[in-house]
Amino acid sequence: MxxxxxxxxxxxxxxxxxxxxxxxxxxxxxxxxxxxxxxxVFGSATLVCLVMQIATGICLALVYVPSADQAWESLQHLDFxxxxxxxxxxxxxxxxxxxxxxxxxxxxxxxxxxAYKYPRELTWLCGCLLFLCTLGLAFTGQVLRFDQNAYWGxxxxxxxxxxxxxxxxxxxxxxxxxxxxxxxxxxxFFSLHVFVLPGLVITLVVLHLRMVLHNxxxxxxxxxxxxxxxxxxxxxxxxxxxxxxxxxxxAIHKDLLFSAVVIGSILACAAIFGPKxxxxxxDPTLIDTxxxxxxxFLALFSVFALLPPYMETFLIVYVMPVVVLALFAIPFVSRSxxxxxxxxxVAVAGVVLVxxxxxxxxxxxxxxxxxxxxxxxxxxxxxxxMVEGRSPLELRGAxxxxxxxxRNCHALDGSGGKRGPDLGDVATRxxxxxxxxxxxxxxxxxxxxxxxxxxxxxxxxVAFLRTLSPADAAIAQNxxxxxxx
Amino acid sequence: xSAARETxxxxxxALLAVSVVVLSACDSLPGKPDPADRYVxxxxxxxxxxxxxxNCTGCHGEGxxxxxxxxxxxxxxxxxxxxxxxxxxxxxGVPGTSMPAFLDEKGGTLRAAQIDALVAGMQASWGMAxxxxxxxxxxxxxxxxxxxxxxxxxxxxxxxxxxxxxKCHAAQGGGTPKAGSVFEPSxxxxxSDQGLRTAVVAGRPDLGMPAYYAHAVGRPMSDEEIADVxxxxxxxxxxxxxxxxxxxxxFVGKEP
Numbered sequence: 001m002x003x004x005x006x007x008x009x010x011x012x013x014x015x016x017x018x019x020x021x022x023x024x025x026x027x028x029x030x031x032x033x034x035x036x037x038x039x040x041v042f043g044s045a046t047l048v049c050l051v052m053q054i055a056t057g058i059c060l061a062l063v064y065v066p067s068a069d070q071a072w073e074s075l076q077h078l079d080f081x082x083x084x085x086x087x088x089x090x091x092x093x094x095x096x097x098x099x100x101x102x103x104x105x106x107x108x109x110x111x112x113x114x115a116y117k118y119p120r121e122l123t124w125l126c127g128c129l130l131f132l133c134t135l136g137l138a139f140t141g142q143v144l145r146f147d148q149n150a151y152w153g154x155x156x157x158x159x160x161x162x163x164x165x166x167x168x169x170x171x172x173x174x175x176x177x178x179x180x181x182x183x184x185x186x187x188x189f190f191s192l193h194v195f196v197l198p199g200l201v202i203t204l205v206v207l208h209l210r211m212v213l214h215n216x217x218x219x220x221x222x223x224x225x226x227x228x229x230x231x232x233x234x235x236x237x238x239x240x241x242x243x244x245x246x247x248x249x250x251a252i253h254k255d256l257l258f259s260a261v262v263i264g265s266i267l268a269c270a271a272i273f274g275p276k277x278x279x280x281x282x283d284p285t286l287i288d289t290x291x292x293x294x295x296x297f298l299a300l301f302s303v304f305a306l307l308p309p310y311m312e313t314f315l316i317v318y319v320m321p322v323v324v325l326a327l328f329a330i331p332f333v334s335r336s337x338x339x340x341x342x343x344x345x346v347a348v349a350g351v352v353l354v355x356x357x358x359x360x361x362x363x364x365x366x367x368x369x370x371x372x373x374x375x376x377x378x379x380x381x382x383x384x385x386m387v388e389g390r391s392p393l394e395l396r397g398a399x400x401x402x403x404x405x406x407r408n409c410h411a412l413d414g415s416g417g418k419r420g421p422d423l424g425d426v427a428t429r430x431x432x433x434x435x436x437x438x439x440x441x442x443x444x445x446x447x448x449x450x451x452x453x454x455x456x457x458x459x460x461x462v463a464f465l466r467t468l469s470p471a472d473a474a475i476a477q478n479x480x481x482x483x484x485x
Numbered sequence: 486x487s488a489a490r491e492t493x494x495x496x497x498x499a500l501l502a503v504s505v506v507v508l509s510a511c512d513s514l515p516g517k518p519d520p521a522d523r524y525v526x527x528x529x530x531x532x533x534x535x536x537x538x539x540n541c542t543g544c545h546g547e548g549x550x551x552x553x554x555x556x557x558x559x560x561x562x563x564x565x566x567x568x569x570x571x572x573x574x575x576x577x578g579v580p581g582t583s584m585p586a587f588l589d590e591k592g593g594t595l596r597a598a599q600i601d602a603l604v605a606g607m608q609a610s611w612g613m614a615x616x617x618x619x620x621x622x623x624x625x626x627x628x629x630x631x632x633x634x635x636x637x638x639x640x641x642x643x644x645x646x647x648x649x650x651x652k653c654h655a656a657q658g659g660g661t662p663k664a665g666s667v668f669e670p671s672x673x674x675x676x677s678d679q680g681l682r683t684a685v686v687a688g689r690p691d692l693g694m695p696a697y698y699a700h701a702v703g704r705p706m707s708d709e710e711i712a713d714v715x716x717x718x719x720x721x722x723x724x725x726x727x728x729x730x731x732x733x734x735x736f737v738g739k740e741p
Contacts, residue, residue, distance in 0.1 A: 076523070076524075079518045079523075080518060080520055080523060086516070086517055086518050087514075087516070087517075090516055147524075269516075270516060271514045271515070271516050272514070272515050272516050273515075273516050274514075274515070274516025274517060274518055275516075275518070277518055277522060277523075277524070278524070279524055280524050280526065281524075281526070375539065376543065377543050378539070378540050378541065378542075378543040378544070379538060379539045379540065379542055379543050380542070380543055381542045381543060381546050381547050381552060382543070382544075382546070382552060382553055384546070384551045387546070387551050387552060387553055387692070388551070388692065390553070390665070391660055391664070391665020391666060391669070391672075392664075392665050392666070392667050392669065392672045392676075393665060393666070393669040393671055393672040394665065395553040395554075396553070396583070396671075396672055396675040396676065397553075398544075398553030399544050399553045399554045399582075399583040399584075399675075400583055400675070402543045402544045402553070402554075402583065403544070403583035403584075403585065407543065454674070454727065455671075455725070455726065455727030455728050456670070456671035456672075456674035456675055456726040456727035457675065457727070458727060459671035459726070459727035460671050460672065460675055460727075463671075464553075
């Protein structure tokens with residue numbers, strides 16, 4: 001009795017709202033049964049992340065103060081005073097990490113399965129735009145942390161933009177709200193992160209989904225079968241006819257399960273690893289930290305750090321736009337033909353190559369050996385075994401090594417900066433003359449110290465460096481002087 | 486009072502207990518930021534250990550011992566130098582040597598209050614105020630005679646060096662297997678007279694050099710002997726030390 005009354009109420013509502021066709025055109029649409037695969041879950045999981053980001057983002061915006069002098073403080077408040085404020089920040093932080101990672105997986109899957117080919121070219125294009133917007137959200141979000149990483153990261157980002165010919169200067173002041181980083185900068189990034197980019201993303205997601213529905217989900221690729229734009233539509237219609245099943249409630253269960261795992265992982269990561277604490281406040285006079293971006297930009301960070309400076313402008317102005325355009329152009333260049341990855345070895349090799357490069361660069365970025373260790377000279381001790389048994393002159397040499405901040409770039413047996421070579425065994429590599437020349441004239445990326453060291457300082461420094469050899473190794477000698485000297 | 490109401494109440498209590506446990510467990514989740522990780526501006530750090538580790542270990546070694554720069558983590562040294570001298574040296578540095586000035590007004594990175602915290606911390610952690618309470622230590626600053634006195638002082642210093650120091654440092658320079666030369670012109674160019682005096686008084690027990698009272702000779706050095714030995718070492722300074730670079734010039738000491 002109860003159920004029939006419910007049904008009557010439902011029918012009454014349906015008559016007025018007309019939801020059924022909407023449902024049949026969306027969640028209830030038919031998908032090829034072979035598309036209900038574990039490979040197809042990344043897109044929906046990315047969407048789930050987006051929803052979580054919006055929810056946690058709204059909560060964060062309740063506390064966050066987008067003003068240059070209070071932003072940093074308000075995050076401190078969330079992290080340390082507000083109950084569970086840290087957890088909220090953790091969720092948003094890990095949500096963004098998962099979102100970027102899942103989106104990348106989704107793109108790789110779509111690429112490998114040839115899903116971008118006819119008739120889904122625009123779906124791919126729209127996806128690429130979504131990818132860029134998401135990276136934009138990640139970057140602007142990082143800036144909102146408004147700590148030293150943000151400060152220096154933004155500085156680097158802006159100097160990248162400044163290199164763009166003609167437009168550079170106006171773009172810079174558009175982004176910064178002036179020629180330098182200031183209060184206006186933060187409010188701009190806030191409105192980008194909270195209004196502009198999410199608005200764009202939502203619009204693009206709607207378009208993206210509309211196209212997925214309209215063109216149907218890509219069928220699971222079959223070996224040896226490609227896309228022929230002439231016949232594809234008929235083939236797809238036939239496939240749906242034969243094997244179609246409604247997405248909801250049939251095909252959706254894998255997506256639901258995977259999304260649940262993703263949500264669980266985000267909850268767990270936030271609980272176990274917590275949020276990323278802002279490091280020092282954005283004060284250009286504090287130089288005690290090594291700025292390092294979040295993981296999605298580590299690879300780019302490494303590229304810029306490792307490239308010789310004269311390559312940077314070239315990379316920014318020419319290579320980056322070309323890479324983005326190439327990404328957009330994929331479906332127009334390879335519009336038809338094989339879909340199955342086994343039939344497309346070059347595409348697979350390309351993915352492997354790109355991903356290994358990006359990962360390697362990111363790992364390099366994680367240790368960022370090229371940045372000097374700014375405090376090593378006064379905070380990293382000279383290893384005791386390099387102090388014991390040294391003469392008074394050699395001891396002073398070690399103090400000179402510290403005082404002249406050589407240690408910021410050079411390690412002694414692994415401790416200290418990693419920009420230059422470890423000096424722990426330098427005596428086995430360089431003779432006294434070579435040491436003196438290297439110290440006075442520099443070379444190989446090392447500045448010349450000739451003007452900054454007095455003769456006794458050079459003598460003491462070289463005397464100390466000459467003692468740095470593992471106990472069993474031979475000391476480098478001048479070959480013209482076999483008796484040593 | 487009905488039984489149903491009773492169970493409802495106990496159920497409520499159980500629920501309350503569970504939520505308290507869950508909430509407090511949440512509060513100790515591993516991801517919760519540790520207040521100790523809270524960022525402190527370098528100029529707001531007042532903790533002695535942190536200050537010393539961040540600013541001094543590079544040259545003076547961990548715990549102020551076994552670094553290339555003078556021993557600081559030593560009760561005798563701290564009693565002999567005293568807080569006033571320590572504060573002055575850390576603030577102003579030692580000109581002509583590798584010891585930088587740390588006071589912000591002098592181009593350093595520490596505020597006066599932080600330097601006070603460092604000095605107090607060194608005294609509290611490594612000093613033993615009581616141990617030297619009754620003892621008369623050599624004064625921190627030595628005296629130097631006039632020119633005539635200087636010649637005598639050098640002659641006396643040479644003799645005292647022979648008695649107390651030559652065993653390890655060799656009377657003519659060049660050093661012995663136990664210790665290196667203290668007459669190297671480049672070494673002397675990079676050490677202050679006060680630094681030499683400190684080495685003689687406090688020694689480097691961390692590196693095997695005895696303090697002024699602990700020499701194998703069987704008696705402590707007198708104030709005069711300390712001053713004379715320093716004068717004698719300082720007399721080996723040369724006008725152009727460290728040239729040519731390839732070899733610190735062999736000892737050609739000026740005789741008094």
